[in-house]
Each structure stands twice: as C-alpha cells, then as structure tokens.
Amino acid sequence: MPAEKKEVIKAGFGDRLRREREMRGISLDEITAATRIGTRFLEALENEQWDQLPGGVFNRGFVRAVAHHLGLSDEDLLAEYTLATGDQPTPSSTVVRTSAIPESGSHWFTWVVVLIVAGAVAFGAWYGWRRHVARKNVLRQTILWDLRDNSLRATRGRS
Numbered sequence: 001m002p003a004e005k006k007e008v009i010k011a012g013f014g015d016r017l018r019r020e021r022e023m024r025g026i027s028l029d030e031i032t033a034a035t036r037i038g039t040r041f042l043e044a045l046e047n048e049q050w051d052q053l054p055g056g057v058f059n060r061g062f063v064r065a066v067a068h069h070l071g072l073s074d075e076d077l078l079a080e081y082t083l084a085t086g087d088q089p090t091p092s093s094t095v096v097r098t099s100a101i102p103e104s105g106s107h108w109f110t111w112v113v114v115l116i117v118a119g120a121v122a123f124g125a126w127y128g129w130r131r132h133v134a135r136k137n138v139l140r141q142t143i144l145w146d147l148r149d150n151s152l153r154a155t156r157g158r159s
Contacts, residue, residue, distance in 0.1 A: 013084035014048040017077075020070050021046075035065040042066070050085055059087065 021031070028042050041062055044052035053059045060078060067077040081087070 013080050014046045016080065017066065018046045020072060024070060026070065031066060031069055034069050035062075037062050037065060048084065050087075056087075059085075 021028075028039050031037065031042055032039050041053060044050070045059075045062060045066070050059075053062070060081070063078050063081045064074045067074045
C-alpha cells in the first residue's frame, strides 16, 4: 500500500501545481514574469517531465519560487516535490550562508572608515585655521590702514 500511495503522490504533484495555478487564475507567463523562471521549466514541472529540468538546487528553487508566487507553503510544496521525484536534498544543494567578508578581514573596513573620518577632521581643522589666519590678517591690515589714515588726518590738520 505505501508504494501505491507514493505513486499517487508522484502522479499528482504536477496536477496539483497546475490546479492551484488555474484556481488563482494565474498564467504561466505571469509566473515567468514574476519569478524569471522559463516557461519551459514551469511546463516541465506541471507535466512532471523531470528530465527537462536543470536538476538539483535549481529545481528546488523553482518549486519554492512558484509556491511563494501562488501563496502556497514553500516547505509543503517542496516536500511533495521531493516525494514525487525522490530528489533528496544533498549537502551541495543545501544553502549555507556565509559572510562575503572574512571575519578576520572585517577590521580593514573599520580602519578605512576611521582614516577617512580622521582625514576629514584634519582637513576641516587646516581649512578653518587658514580662514582664521586670513581673517586675522585682514583685520590687522584694516587696523593699520585706519591708524595710517588717522595719522595722516592728524598731520594735515596741524598744518
């Protein structure tokens, strides 16, 4: 009996997928546009033509994407796909997420940011100092001109 049940499930995966899609009034082209999975692969899933699919992690990704688009449970549909195809996930088809930046090398980014900030602060201090000195020189020149003008007026006034 368990072998018969497995055969029923094997025969039913593609039919269920098609039935769910048609119940929601979604065309294969709509799924293709939303998931970027080729129509030929979607047809192969619905027709259970496993040899037309690329295999491995790609097939499982297709099933997940279609389930998500149709609003079905990814895990449930993936379990049905696994029963229908006998395709068990292998360690190579299991997604393991690792950081793109090695842990030991992550400090270099921090140092780059610190150096950029320190450079910006140093540049700001230098620029501010230059403006301060320039203003001080202008003020000094203005005072000197005023003194010179006052002394000229004073000497003209005596004559």
